[in-house]
Amino acid sequence: MAEPSLTIEQSSNSATIRILGELLTRYVGGVQAEFDKVPTGLSDVQLDLAGLDSIDTGGAWLIAEMKRRLETGGAAVRITSAAPAHAALLETVTHHLPDPLEEEDGPRGLSAVLISLGKMTVSGWQSFLSALAFFGETLAALVLTLLQPWRLRRAALFSQMESAGLKAVPIVALMGFLIGVVLAFQGAAQLKQFGAEVFVVELIAISVLRELGILLTAIIVAGRSGSAFTASVGSMKVQEEIDAMRTIGLSPIEALVVPRVLALIIMMPILGFIANIAGLFGGALMSWIDLGVTPGMFITRLKETTDVWNLLIGMIKAPFFALMIGVVACWQAMQVRGSAESVGQHTTASVVQSIFMVIAIDAMFSIFFSELGV
Structure with a gap:
């Protein structure tokens, strides 16, 4: 068995290409690079097949593709010394070569911008409808679970409460403590200028209890x-386990989504309360160190000037933040399509969208309570 080889004799604008050996499909991968190296831009090319021992369809395709490439470059290609059987096969393969794909020039300028904007709008609208439908299914499943508690998967619920709530306590407490320290330190630097250091208690209490404690807790929960x-x-979804669940009659919403969303709804107020306590503790500690406001004075001032509504407003937001984070995270998971890369992309999108929705909901609550005068 003689493996094929190719030689090129080039002079000015003409060349003679000799193909030797057995040009069979099994050898095409090894010699294709040599065929691709044949220079274009020649005016006359002779393909000498005298040394070609045998050829099959794969080898004929390789020669036909090279011939068409040379002719596209402006060369006149002649096949010489080919055996009748080889010539007939080459003619058949050449006749049935598919037409080369022509790359169409896409729209440019304003048309391209408008087309891109239109595609983004349609895609965004379809995603919105999909998310809205998923939100409705989740709410329906939650209501059904509340009406029929025996349907709840308690083991999954407690497992998710542990992973999403109990294990998040250290990072949430540390975050709250540091936020309290920063607020007290920055507030002290400004209030010292006016001799109003004592008002740092109101600054810390209102900021932490009403807004920052639960908001930053929700952001941490969204990311974690x-x-x-x-x-x-x-x-x-990638491993087709969800399809298998549907096949055996299990609802992925009830089995996977409801325990996770319900666990967040239960644990978010608890985590928010822990963040509030840690924030007040950090603020009190920094006020004592930097301003000389003793813990007793801090607590007394906190009782006198801080309304319980500041705490309740933060706690009221918590279940709504939890519901949105859980629904967005699970909806993004259901959009995964067939690869680990898709999992990573949708995980990133989940965090970004959850944080955006949390901030948007917080803004709406701020406007709502402001209108109520609370």
Whole structure:
């Protein structure tokens, strides 16, 4: 068996190409690079097939493709010394070569911008409808679970409460403590200028209890637990476990989404309360160190000037933040399509969208309570 080879004798604008050996399909991968190196831009090319021992369809395709490439470059290609059987096969393959794909020039300028904007609008609208439908299914499943508690998967619920809530306590407490320290330190630097250091208690209490405590807790939960929800359920989607659940009659919403969302709804107020306590503690500690406001004075001032509504407003927001984080995370997981890369992309999208929705909901609550005068 003589493996094929190719030689080129080139002079000015003409060349003679000799193909030797057995040009069979099994050898095409090894010699294709040599065929691709044949220079274009020649005016006359002779393909000498005298040394060609045998050829099959794959080899004929390789010669026909090279011939067409040379002719496209402006060369006149002649095939010489080919055996009748080889010539007939080459003619047949050449006749049935598919037409080369022509790359169409896409729209440019304003048309391209408008087309891109239109595609983004349609895609965004379809995603919105999909998310809205998923939100409705989740709410319906939650209501059904509340009406029929025996349907709830308690083991899954407690497992998610542990992973999304209990294990998040250290990072949430540390975050709250540091926020209290920063608020007290920055507030002290400004209030000292006016001799109003004592008002740092109101600054810390209102900022932490009403806004920052629960808001930053929700952001941490979105980045920590929301991403975990998307990654775990998305991996199940890739491995077709969710399709298998539907096949045996299980609802993925009830089995996977409801325990996760319900766990967040239960644990978010608890985590927010822990963040509030840690924030007040950090603020009190820094006020004592930097301003000389003793813990007793801090607590007394806190009781006298801070309304309980500041705490309740933060706690009222918590279940809504939890519901949105859980729904967005699980919806993104259901959009995963067939690869680990898709899991990563949707996990990132889950965190970004969850944080955006949390901030948007917080803004709406701020406007709502402001209108109520609370």
